[in-house]
Amino acid sequence: xxxxxxxxxxxxxxxxxxxxxxxxxxxxxxxxxxxxxxxxxxxxxxxxxxxxxxxxxxxxxxxxxxxxxxxxxxxxxxxxxxxxxxxxxxxxxxxxxxxxxxxxxxxxxxxxxxxxxxxxxxxxxxxxxxxxxxx
Numbered sequence: 023x024x025x026x027x028x029x030x031x032x033x034x035x036x037x038x039x040x041x042x043x044x045x046x047x048x049x050x051x052x053x054x055x056x057x058x059x060x061x062x063x064x065x066x067x068x069x070x071x072x073x074x075x076x077x078x079x080x081x082x083x084x085x086x087x088x089x090x091x092x093x094x095x096x097x098x099x100x101x102x103x104x105x106x107x108x109x110x111x112x113x114x115x116x117x118x119x120x121x122x123x124x125x126x127x128x129x130x131x132x133x134x135x136x137x138x139x140x141x142x143x144x145x146x147x148x149x150x151x152x153x154x155x156x157x
Contacts, residue, residue: 057099057100060096060097061097064096064097064100064103067102071090071109078118080118083113086117087110090107090113107130107132107137107146108133110126111126111146114129
């Protein structure tokens, strides 16, 4: 009887280990698939930005703004999202008929909140200081 219980416990432990392994594997697969989907969407949206006219009308700027915000919101794990924050701040400063400095500050502050360990953080901090009139 004790041998059957030990065998049952060993099988139970083994099954538990297999279950944990499968759960981790499936979770990592789902993350990889999610990243691949984000990356594909981000690249598609970047391509859409590149296809817009290069003139500096407010209508074109609004279209670019919407695309950059989609990259930021729907593809947050991609390098394109980091770039979109920067490009969006450029757009707010130079792409509209009237600069939108408050919006540029807000998007850069959001960048630092969401991506504080990014290699872009130094540039973002510098731009924020400049926009705030700090030395």
